Amino acid sequence: MTRPLILASTSPYRQQLLQQLGLPFTAVAPLGEEFLDQSVAPELLVKHLALQKASSLRDSYDDALILGSDQVFVNPRGTIMGKPGSAAGARRQLQAMAGKTHCFYTGIALYDCRSKRSLTEYVSYSVTLRELTAEQIAYYVEQENPIDCAGSFKIEGLGISLMEEMAGEDYTSLIGLPLIRLTLMLQDFGVDVLSPAGCLSHDTPV
Secondary structure, rough: OOEEEEOOOOOOOOOHHHHOOOOOOOOOOOOOOOOOOOOOOHHHHHHHHHHHHHHOOOHHOOOOEEEEEEEEEEEOOOOOEOOOOHHHHHHHHHHHHHEEEEEEEEEEEEEEEEOEEEEEEEEEEEEEEEOOOEEEEEHHHHHOOOOOOOHOOOOOOOOHHHEEEEEOOOOOOOOOOHHHHHHHHHHHOOOOOHHHOOOOOOOOOO
16 A cells, blocks of 8 residues: 655755655655754754654644654764854854864654654764865855755765765765665565555645
8 A cells, every 4th residue: 555755854965865765755844943952962863853854744644654854963072063054154164174073963753644653763974074275165165055964065066075084884874864774764664665565655735
């Protein structure tokens, strides 16, 4: 039996990633504003933010699986950082990050409108940036405009050139949607991306 999959995000990067699994889905902007609570451990924070996005759409659907995801990065001092919001903010972030190792945390949540059950997970990924000049940072920010990206870099674009080393279980988590973990989570809800019987369908809000 088919059922709709809703991506609670308008991010083109997450949409491109989800398309890799071959499942039909509808992308819908989540409701509400996110808040980075520095008193909460990053792995708990990203799971909370992901579930907040997914569950914000629960009243619009009867039988959908809603997918939410969110990401923060943590600097060497342990401070949780989000999106820079401006070109100047991106330059400041990258200047502070250059030559250091940082950890990205990506939370993922599935909310089942049928059973009201939810599942949350997170994936961490460490990155070490090479030493960068002010001119290199300015050029990168001008080319990529990474104001909507945690850590101010796009691994799917010129952001790869900022790296000295990366380590983790799933590089897609850096782009914003850890597909390896998502595939396993979908199975827990009876959706097998490698089986025709596991396919989902499009749907519209009730």
